[in-house]
Amino acid sequence: xxxxxxxxxxxxxxxxxxxxxxxxxxxxxxxxxxxxxxxxxxxxxxxxxxxxxxxxxxxxxxxxxxxxxxxxxxxxxxxxxxxxxxxxxxxxxxxxxxxxxxxxxxxxxxxxxxxxxxxxxxxxxxxxxxxxxxxxxxxxxxxxxxxxxxxxxxxxxxxxxxxxxxxxxxxxxxxxxxxxxxxxxxxxxxxxxxxxxxxxxxxxxxxxxxxxxxxxxxxxxxxxxxxxxxxxxxxxxxxxxxxxxxxxxxxxxxxxxxxxxxxxxxxxxxxxxxxxxxxxxxxxxxxxxxxxxxxxxxxxxxxxxxxxxxxxxxxxxxxxxxxxxxxxxxxxxxxxxxx
Numbered sequence: 001x002x003x004x005x006x007x008x009x010x011x012x013x014x015x016x017x018x019x020x021x022x023x024x025x026x027x028x029x030x031x032x033x034x035x036x037x038x039x040x041x042x043x044x045x046x047x048x049x050x051x052x053x054x055x056x057x058x059x060x061x062x063x064x065x066x067x068x069x070x071x072x073x074x075x076x077x078x079x080x081x082x083x084x085x086x087x088x089x090x091x092x093x094x095x096x097x098x099x100x101x102x103x104x105x106x107x108x109x110x111x112x113x114x115x116x117x118x119x120x121x122x123x124x125x126x127x128x129x130x131x132x133x134x135x136x137x138x139x140x141x142x143x144x145x146x147x148x149x150x151x152x153x154x155x156x157x158x159x160x161x162x163x164x165x166x167x168x169x170x171x172x173x174x175x176x177x178x179x180x181x182x183x184x185x186x187x188x189x190x191x192x193x194x195x196x197x198x199x200x201x202x203x204x205x206x207x208x209x210x211x212x213x214x215x216x217x218x219x220x221x222x223x224x225x226x227x228x229x230x231x232x233x234x235x236x237x238x239x240x241x242x243x244x245x246x247x248x249x250x251x252x253x254x255x256x257x258x259x260x261x262x263x264x265x266x267x268x269x270x271x272x273x274x275x276x277x278x279x280x281x282x283x284x285x286x287x288x289x290x291x292x293x294x295x296x297x298x299x300x301x302x303x304x305x306x307x308x309x310x311x312x313x314x315x316x317x318x319x320x321x322x323x324x325x326x327x328x329x330x331x332x333x334x335x336x337x338x339x
Contacts, residue, residue, distance in 0.1 A: 007155035010142040012257045014062040014126035017104050018178065020142050021128070025183040028190055032261035036195070037072060038065035041202035041258060042209075043216045045223060047230070049238070053122030054245045056230070058223055059253025062126075063176075070178065073188055077178040089173060090162055093132055100181040103129040106174040111167035114156050117147045120245045124171060136161050148247050148300065151293075192272045195265060200337045202262065203330040217327055224319035231302060231312040240303040250296040259289040266333070277336055284329055291322050 008023070010016020015031040022029035034040070046057045063079070070077045083089045096103050109115065109123040119125075131138035136159050144154040168174075209215035234242055250256065263286035270278030298315045305311040 007140045007142050007157055009153060009155045011153070011260060012062060012252070012254070013141075013143045014066060014104065016142045017126045017128045017140075018066050018176075020140075021102050021104075021178075021180050022183065025180065025186075026188055029188065030264075032264045033190060034069045035065060035258065035261040036198045036202060036265050037190075038067075038069035039201065039205065039210075040065040040254075040261070041205040041216060042213050043219050043254070045219045047226075049234075049242075054120055054249070055238070055242050056245050056249065057253070058220075058246065058249045059255065060258055062254070066176070075179060075182050077176055080175050080177055081172045083169075083173045090132075090135060092177075093129060093137070093162070096177060097129070097132055099179075100184075101177070101179055104176040104178065105129060105168055106171045107165075107167035108170035109167075111170055112141075114158065115145065117145065119145070120241070120248050123248070124174075132162075135163070137165065145252065148244070148251060148296070192269060195269050196337050199262075199265065199269070200334060203334045203337075206330050207327065207334075217323055217330075220319065220323055224316040224323070227299075227316045227319075228309050228312040231308045236303075239308055243299050243303045247296045247300045250292060250299070255292050256289050259285055259292065263289070275336075281329065281333055281336070288322065288326055288329070291325075295319055295322065 008016075008020050010020065010031055012031065015034045019029060019031040019034055022034075040060055040062075043060055044057065047055070048057075049055050067077065067079075084092060093103060105127055106124045107127055109119040109125045110121065112125065125141075128140045128142070129137050130140050139158050139160060141156040141158075144156045146152045146154065204210070205213065206216040209218070230242060231239055263282045266278055266285060267282035269275070270282055295315060295318050298311070298318060302308050302311040302315065
């Protein structure tokens with residue numbers, strides 16, 4: 001295998017993995033643009049206390065964001081599962097790489113021995129196959145989590161024989177076959193008018209939702225209301241597992257990085273428009289990510305408290321207060337975009 005360039009560090013695993021390849025063709029195809037033009041400001045909330053995976057999920061579906069973005073801009077992709085028989089998976093990998101298309105894959109995080117912390121059961125993670133030689137895959141991880149308590153994320157690169165890649169095997173060899181080379185010779189332009197339109201859509205998704213999609217504000221409010229009841233119903237070990245899963249969801253499933261992405265896009269538009277009002281809004285959106293980190297830490301403390309329900313009520317109150325601030329921010333953003 002030829003030497004690979006340094007891995008560019010991202011802020012979330014899948015969108016950053018895809019963006020890192022897209023950036024080789026166009027420097028404007030950043031992860032925040034994938035988020036914005038992929039209708040990324042929509043959130044899901046699931047409770048599965050009796051399952052083997054995460055007992056609660058609150059987050060944004062990065063695969064749906066990526067697929068929406070690629071479809072909008074005419075970049076073909078397929079999501080595939082399963083290992084083709086008779087060595088066909090290796091042939092598929094070689095064929096894709098030969099056409100200049102790295103392969104984005106999902107793996108079982110618990111089987112990645114370079115991670116410094118133990119993720120909740122059922123956690124998956126996106127990596128990129130960048131090269132192959134004699135059945136050995138060269139893998140890039142552009143966002144390696146450090147811990148629930150740290151904002152830092154690293155990068156990692158490793159080689160692994162396909163036949164020994166248990167972390168990938170555990171997900172049924174789930175992969176996204178994306179025709180990145182379709183971008184060769186093309187230029188995708190994000191005009192300020194288009195960015196303003198998509199920011200308005202993101203604000204509307206948060207405040208009002210869309211057909212068949214519940215408003216993000218309402219979903220997060222439901223979490224705040226549910227939290228004391230969820231905690232009260234759990235034994236101490238189950239409560240600890242629940243709180244860890246919630247904190248993990250907040251940090252890694254989009255509540256933090258969506259706010260950082262929105263702040264980055266608004267700041268970019270503020271620079272184009274020379275608008276101090278937008279620059280101020282960008283800073284306020286960035287601050288909401290910090291407030292959500294405080295919420296996350298409060299949730300983690302629930303499992304340590306003698307009175308978990310009281311701590312959960314406090315966490316719910318913090319979320320509701322934060323949601324009122326966010327609602328005001330989105331309404332201010334819409335007003336500015338309409339002016």
